[in-house]
Amino acid sequence: xxxxxxxxxxxxxxxxxxxxxxxxxxxxxxxxxxxxxxxxxxxxxxxxxxxxxxxxxxxxxxxxxxxxxxxxxxxxxxxxxxxxxxxxxxxxxxxxxxxxxxxxxxxxxxxxxxxxxxxxxxxxxxxxxxxxxxxxxxxxxxxxxxxxxxxxxxxxxxxxxxxxxxxx
Amino acid sequence: xxxxxxxxxxxxxxxxxxxxxxxxxxxxxxxxxxxxxxxxxxxxxxxxxxxxxxxxxxxxxxxxxxxxxxxxxxxxxxxxxxxxxxxxxxxxxxxxxxxxxxxxxxxxxxxxxxxxxxxxxxxxxxxxxxxxxxxxxxxxxxxxxxxxxxxxxxxxxxxxxxxxxxxxxxxxxxxxxxxxxxxxxxxxxxxxxxxxxxxxxxxxxxxxxxxxxxxxxxxxxxxxxxxxxxxxxxxxxxxxxxxxxxxxxxxxxxxxxxxxxxxxxxxxxxxxxxxxxxxxxxxxxxxxxxxxxxxxxxxxxxxxxxxxxxxxxxxxxxxxxxxxxxxxxxxxxxxxxxxxxxxxxxxxxxxxxxxxxxxxxxxxxxxxxxxxxxxxxxxxxxxxxxxxxxxxxxxxxxxxxxxxxxxxxxxxxxx
Numbered sequence: 001x002x003x004x005x006x007x008x009x010x011x012x013x014x015x016x017x018x019x020x021x022x023x024x025x026x027x028x029x030x031x032x033x034x035x036x037x038x039x040x041x042x043x044x045x046x047x048x049x050x051x052x053x054x055x056x057x058x059x060x061x062x063x064x065x066x067x068x069x070x071x072x073x074x075x076x077x078x079x080x081x082x083x084x085x086x087x088x089x090x091x092x093x094x095x096x097x098x099x100x101x102x103x104x105x106x107x108x109x110x111x112x113x114x115x116x117x118x119x120x121x122x123x124x125x126x127x128x129x130x131x132x133x134x135x136x137x138x139x140x141x142x143x144x145x146x147x148x149x150x151x152x153x154x155x156x157x158x159x160x161x162x163x164x165x166x167x168x
Numbered sequence: 169x170x171x172x173x174x175x176x177x178x179x180x181x182x183x184x185x186x187x188x189x190x191x192x193x194x195x196x197x198x199x200x201x202x203x204x205x206x207x208x209x210x211x212x213x214x215x216x217x218x219x220x221x222x223x224x225x226x227x228x229x230x231x232x233x234x235x236x237x238x239x240x241x242x243x244x245x246x247x248x249x250x251x252x253x254x255x256x257x258x259x260x261x262x263x264x265x266x267x268x269x270x271x272x273x274x275x276x277x278x279x280x281x282x283x284x285x286x287x288x289x290x291x292x293x294x295x296x297x298x299x300x301x302x303x304x305x306x307x308x309x310x311x312x313x314x315x316x317x318x319x320x321x322x323x324x325x326x327x328x329x330x331x332x333x334x335x336x337x338x339x340x341x342x343x344x345x346x347x348x349x350x351x352x353x354x355x356x357x358x359x360x361x362x363x364x365x366x367x368x369x370x371x372x373x374x375x376x377x378x379x380x381x382x383x384x385x386x387x388x389x390x391x392x393x394x395x396x397x398x399x400x401x402x403x404x405x406x407x408x409x410x411x412x413x414x415x416x417x418x419x420x421x422x423x424x425x426x427x428x429x430x431x432x433x434x435x436x437x438x439x440x441x442x443x444x445x446x447x448x449x450x451x452x453x454x455x456x457x458x459x460x461x462x463x464x465x466x467x468x469x470x471x472x473x474x475x476x477x478x479x480x481x482x483x484x485x486x487x488x489x490x491x492x493x494x495x496x497x498x499x500x501x502x503x504x505x506x507x508x509x510x511x512x513x514x515x516x517x518x519x520x521x522x523x524x525x526x527x528x529x530x531x532x533x534x535x536x537x538x539x540x541x542x543x544x545x546x547x548x549x550x551x552x553x554x555x556x557x558x559x560x561x562x563x564x565x566x567x568x569x570x571x572x573x574x575x576x577x578x579x580x581x582x583x
Contacts (some may be wrong), residue, residue: 018561018564020502025495025500028499030206031210032209036208036212036213037211113395
């Protein structure tokens with residue numbers, strides 16, 4: 001087969017290079033007195049036209065009851081559903097028969113922030129949070145234990161409700 | 169050494185220090201301005217953290233580059249690899265030596281130092297490091313040397329991207345040097361000299377050369393963009409095609425040398441545009457500042473105030489052109505390489521040749537041999553320029569400039 005060259009059928013008229021260039025220069029010049037869209041991040045975390053979504057899924061938080069104990073009943077659903085296998089749970093039971101977690105650890109490095117743990121939790125204990133400033137000086141600090149999960153104070157993520165997709 | 173020679177040396181060294189540090193600070197400011205202006209154009213802020221308004225950003229960058237590791241590619245030619253940034257840097261820095269940056273300053277001193285002896289100096293000093301009789305020819309000679317730095321960098325790196333960048337750079341710079349030189353032949357015809365001092369004096373006497381040589385200015389500005397490897401002619405770097413062109417393999421301070429050289433030549437080209445076409449350090453609409461050295465005619469007394477005022481005006485004009493460079497860079501997209509060559513050889517060179525002929529003929533008709541141009545002559549030349557510009561723009565734009573954007577039926581209906 002012979003080699004063919006495809007020629008784009010562009011209108012040869014209707015294009016003035018110089019006027020197009022002048023128009024471009026005028027546009028960029030007019031940008032000098034338009035407001036900038038930059039959010040100065042460490043000082044500002046939200047602007048008039050941007051704020052973080054309430055459905056943001058960030059680092060976890062364990063809610064506590066009135067006595068300051070974790071709401072978790074060590075049912076084992078969250079390690080079961082976790083697709084990244086980042087959840088470590090060793091259940092314990094006190095003399096009254098109440099189950100509680102002896103060890104509850106979340107490896108934030110393994111976590112994919114899918115939010116299934118929050119969705120599956122029958123006690124609404126474990127949540128993903130609206131939080132993104134997670135830097136640490138040491139890798140080992142990224143395994144959050146129960147105490148640390150309970151100590152988090154950031155707002156928790158509101159899950160998407162299929163019956164109310166826009167959050168109204 | 170006589171006391172007079174020693175005095176002369178002291179003054180010259182002082183001027184060199186002032187101009188060198190002025191250029192370096194200027195480069196810093198231009199790099200900062202480029203990033204801030206690009207920020208404005210793209211509706212963001214640009215660097216604003218280091219120092220007030222981010223002014224010290226370039227200092228931080230330079231400091232970082234000094235502390236970085238120098239990387240030598242395994243198969244690079246060590247000697248040429250080290251030499252290339254030095255050549256680029258030196259030739260860029262030499263350029264400013266012949267550009268007069270202010271009105272002449274009277275300097276007088278007579279002092280004696282313990283070991284060095286007596287220093288005597290008493291004359292009106294032109295504010296230029298080297299008052300060379302070859303004037304802007306020196307600039308062409310040295311700026312052509314700059315291409316050696318680029319080519320050697322690409323060759324010595326032993327990297328295909330660097331090599332391609334160097335090949336592009338050399339062909340582009342050589343091509344546009346011709347158009348650049350051609351545009352200045354008109355200046356030579358009109359001013360009758362290549363000395364920048366005299367060109368400025370001529371502009372003070374009649375009108376700025378932008379009027380009788382408007383088209384030459386256009387040629388010069390386009391070629392200057394190409395010579396300094398700026399967008400829309402940044403073929404040698406072309407990030408999206410060649411990584412970063414001839415300095416791909418360079419790191420740390422050697423990269424910075426190329427960077428400084430590039431911005432120094434932008435400053436020099438802007439200063440040249442201001443000097444050749446916009447009266448240099450001349451303050452318009454007044455003869456108060458028209459200080460001459462050693463010539464009669466319109467001359468006012470030199471003084472420190474006048475030198476500082478003219479320096480300010482010159483800086484202002486230069487900054488204006490630098491800002492235009494930046495503005496164009498952040499607006500226009502890059503040419504294709506064959507388009508760059510076609511523009512250089514098929515448009516700029518022929519139109520420059522014809523333009524020289526037109527202007528030479530007009531000057532021959534208007535002025536007798538040895539006579540200077542009058543203001544009226546310049547206005548006639550300005551009218552001729554407008555005609556030439558109109559014709560060239562129409563041809564370059566295939567007649568669409570005025571005809572407008574309505575497509576004829578043939579194109580609308582499809583072939």
